[in-house]
Amino acid sequence: MSTTIDDEVSVETPQKPTKKQRRAANIADAASGGLKMLLAKLLMLGLVDAIAIYGVIILASAEQWLVAAIVAVVAVIVNWIYFSRRKLPAKYLTPGVIFLVVFQVFVLVYTGYIAFTNYGTGHNGSKEQAVSSLMASSLQRVEDSPTYPVTVVDQGGTLGLLVTDPDGEALLGTNDEPLAPVDAEMDGDKAVAVDGWTTLQFGEVVTRTDEITALAVPFSDDPNDGALRTPDGSSAYLYLSNLEYDEAAGTMTNLDTGTVYSDIGTGAFTSDSGEELLPGWQIVVGFDNFVRAVTDERLAGPLVYVTLWTFAFALISVASTFFLGLFLAIVFNDMRMKGRKYYRVLMILPYAVPSFLSALIWAGMMNESFGFINQVLFGGASIPWLTDPVLAKFSVLLVNLWLGFPYMFLVCTGALQSIPEELQEAATVDGAKPWAVFRLIKLPLLLVSVAPLLIASFAFNFNNFNVIYMLTDGGPRDSNAPIPVGFTDILISMVYKVAFTGQTRDYGLASAYSIIIFVIVAVISVIAFRRTKSLEELN
Amino acid sequence: MAAQQPVPGTQTGLVIGEAEEFADASTRASVSIARDGRGGGAGRELPRKPFNFRRWFFATGWRHVVGILMVVFSLFPIVFVISSSLNPHGTLTGSNALFSAIGLESYVRILTDPQVPFLTWFGNTLMIAGITAVLTVFLGALAAYSFSRMRFTGRRFGLISIVVVQMFPQLLAVVAIFLLMSAIGDWFPAIGLNTHIGLIMVYLGGALGVNTYLMYGFFNTVPASIDEAAKIDGAGHARIFFTIILRLVAPILAVVALLSFIASVNEFVVASVLLIDTDKQTLAVGLTKLVSNPRYADWSAFSAGAVIAALPVVALFLFLQKYIVGGLTAGAVK
Numbered sequence: 001m002s003t004t005i006d007d008e009v010s011v012e013t014p015q016k017p018t019k020k021q022r023r024a025a026n027i028a029d030a031a032s033g034g035l036k037m038l039l040a041k042l043l044m045l046g047l048v049d050a051i052a053i054y055g056v057i058i059l060a061s062a063e064q065w066l067v068a069a070i071v072a073v074v075a076v077i078v079n080w081i082y083f084s085r086r087k088l089p090a091k092y093l094t095p096g097v098i099f100l101v102v103f104q105v106f107v108l109v110y111t112g113y114i115a116f117t118n119y120g121t122g123h124n125g126s127k128e129q130a131v132s133s134l135m136a137s138s139l140q141r142v143e144d145s146p147t148y149p150v151t152v153v154d155q156g157g158t159l160g161l162l163v164t165d166p167d168g169e170a171l172l173g174t175n176d177e178p179l180a181p182v183d184a185e186m187d188g189d190k191a192v193a194v195d196g197w198t199t200l201q202f203g204e205v206v207t208r209t210d211e212i213t214a215l216a217v218p219f220s221d222d223p224n225d226g227a228l229r230t231p232d233g234s235s236a237y238l239y240l241s242n243l244e245y246d247e248a249a250g251t252m253t254n255l256d257t258g259t260v261y262s263d264i265g266t267g268a269f270t271s272d273s274g275e276e277l278l279p280g281w282q283i284v285v286g287f288d289n290f291v292r293a294v295t296d297e298r299l300a301g302p303l304v305y306v307t308l309w310t311f312a313f314a315l316i317s318v319a320s321t322f323f324l325g326l327f328l329a330i331v332f333n334d335m336r337m338k339g340r341k342y343y344r345v346l347m348i349l350p351y352a353v354p355s356f357l358s359a360l361i362w363a364g365m366m367n368e369s370f371g372f373i374n375q376v377l378f379g380g381a382s383i384p385w386l387t388d389p390v391l392a393k394f395s396v397l398l399v400n401l402w403l404g405f406p407y408m409f410l411v412c413t414g415a416l417q418s419i420p421e422e423l424q425e426a427a428t429v430d431g432a433k434p435w436a437v438f439r440l441i442k443l444p445l446l447l448v449s450v451a452p453l454l455i456a457s458f459a460f461n462f463n464n465f466n467v468i469y470m471l472t473d474g475g476p477r478d479s480n481a482p483i484p485v486g487f488t489d490i491l492i493s494m495v496y497k498v499a500f501t502g503q504t505r506d507y508g509l510a511s512a513y514s515i516i517i518f519v520i521v522a523v524i525s526v527i528a529f530r531r532t533k534s535l536e537e538l539n
Numbered sequence: 540m541a542a543q544q545p546v547p548g549t550q551t552g553l554v555i556g557e558a559e560e561f562a563d564a565s566t567r568a569s570v571s572i573a574r575d576g577r578g579g580g581a582g583r584e585l586p587r588k589p590f591n592f593r594r595w596f597f598a599t600g601w602r603h604v605v606g607i608l609m610v611v612f613s614l615f616p617i618v619f620v621i622s623s624s625l626n627p628h629g630t631l632t633g634s635n636a637l638f639s640a641i642g643l644e645s646y647v648r649i650l651t652d653p654q655v656p657f658l659t660w661f662g663n664t665l666m667i668a669g670i671t672a673v674l675t676v677f678l679g680a681l682a683a684y685s686f687s688r689m690r691f692t693g694r695r696f697g698l699i700s701i702v703v704v705q706m707f708p709q710l711l712a713v714v715a716i717f718l719l720m721s722a723i724g725d726w727f728p729a730i731g732l733n734t735h736i737g738l739i740m741v742y743l744g745g746a747l748g749v750n751t752y753l754m755y756g757f758f759n760t761v762p763a764s765i766d767e768a769a770k771i772d773g774a775g776h777a778r779i780f781f782t783i784i785l786r787l788v789a790p791i792l793a794v795v796a797l798l799s800f801i802a803s804v805n806e807f808v809v810a811s812v813l814l815i816d817t818d819k820q821t822l823a824v825g826l827t828k829l830v831s832n833p834r835y836a837d838w839s840a841f842s843a844g845a846v847i848a849a850l851p852v853v854a855l856f857l858f859l860q861k862y863i864v865g866g867l868t869a870g871a872v873k
Contacts, residue, residue: 037775103745350617352853361620361842463708492711
């Protein structure tokens, strides 16, 4: 290609174009683009730049300087690439690469980071957020405190309280902003409106009661000063927390019981007896999650059997679908047989139906007490297809065989037909029996071309979340494990459950499991690709 | 699918000689000279042989037995779901007597139930999967074009790293995706958590991947001399790509679009984590929640929904079958 920009010497370009040639090619390229192309390009780039500028402004106002800088740099690079006369490959690669970097590479790295934190239920913010949330959740009304007349005001969906203090001064605050003096319009001795805010009418106050009663406007920056809350939208009372925060010592004291909770570096205020105040905050915990996953007895047990089952599931699924598919390919690869086309179409239907639907349908049919299989095929027996640890594994494998054999059937048919006829003839002339021809000639050749697909299929089944989740939901549940794991869970469904189901979500542990799976998958694929290379040399 | 090659004699357990099989195939329908009993090899020297059930059975008949068994195995869940979808008010138990009642009430129920926004889910799914498919093909084709037609530093590295990165599926990083999207949602609610655009963007993270590889292989089969001829005629790279190459590689574009479409329709994990409101969800998320307990669920309404949901995909699949088989086996056979 005359428009290359590189200096890599490759087989396809024996000669590097001279500078003159490159310039000529660039001019020709630019000349051929035409005005329409140029306009389209400008329009697209303008759009990208507009979005980038908007993004930078928003991010800067949220004080996310690093992210804003990244967005700006990316926008500059994109402009540079598309206005440059060169960088031709980059013009074609950039759009896809941006998505790849953000949603594959970055999230992968980010997963690694989360695995080293205690991110999860009760630990999902900063320490300041945890403090204010603790103070707010332990507010109690102070007996005999003065009554403050209030007006509820709104600014772009954010509710605020316009408070008149006993001295007749107007103060305004929201959940996040402590009370501050404002110039307000007074009605008698009650402030009723303020510039920039909409005063809520009675009807609105009624419809937004839930929001209004949840308002807790801090008195000052010090959380120990308490907050104003209004039960009815017209008068507010002082609420004080029964917790006292000592910023210098980093401790929380429960004023009712006198218990002191201190920050001992575990991401939550902890009392001497080990009791934690939640929510806590997010900290980096190092290898704790990994150590916990493999040494905590109640977690290590499930991890081991889930890993073993994941391997068994993936291997058996690949083997069973491959052999059934190969068998069928051989059976239907006979020209004398009539109606092969119809059989083929009917047999690939399982592959065409979206797999989440098939798995749900099978789950219904395998239901222990109401399912078709027990009720009709087994005459009312109650075989626990999905609720017995062993039978459930069998059911999962059976359904996955149903889902997967058409793919292997198609692939094997293609591979069989591409094996040259002459090989077979030569072998027959030499006196080989059909079985020998198959075993010694066709199968090795077939395996060479199908092996990469078998590896891909293994990788797919290794993370085949849908079948497991829709069919058994990983069940039957293992009641001894502290995480919601069951006997048919594979690693990926275990990650999902640890992260997103149940009362406590443990993102840190889930990410640690993800990293463990990454490592396993990486090791397998390296080994597998080495193996297939050696197979390819057969050819 | 390409024309069938006869590959006789490869069948396990089939030990009749090859010559005989061919003779059998060419003469089966013809008139026989004389029936000579059941001896399989008795008519070997004759050019025409009588129809012999046993020989026919061992040569091709048993294949039909296998075929029928497999068709029953393949179709039985599908027949079951069609039957229960036609059952006017069936629970799971009521669906067991196949085709005992026929009516379209359950279709009406699933389409009009105010608790179950089935049509919204259906529309969401088609829209998300459709846009994802189109953009995946576009981004992938751009990349495949540059890998196939240009030589640049880091080309090999780029090709290999695309494959390596793809080995780690997105659903493993679902926690990070969730946290990333909720952070984006704090600053840009339009593309963050609980938006379709956000979900599509996450899916596009996988646009360069196996699909690009598939397309790259196909692009390589288009002779470069076509590009060169166009270039001599004064066409630039963009014109060559959009007006020449894209048309020549249309079959693989269709295959990749379909595979990507099906993958997005089936995708559950990321969709269930990112889409929170019921009205925003996809079929995979909505229908799964709907029958999370099949015992109490309105099974026939679910079945009706499943039939409606599967129809477009199955229709597309059967319509494009020829290309899909070609695309899959092209990967297999190289």
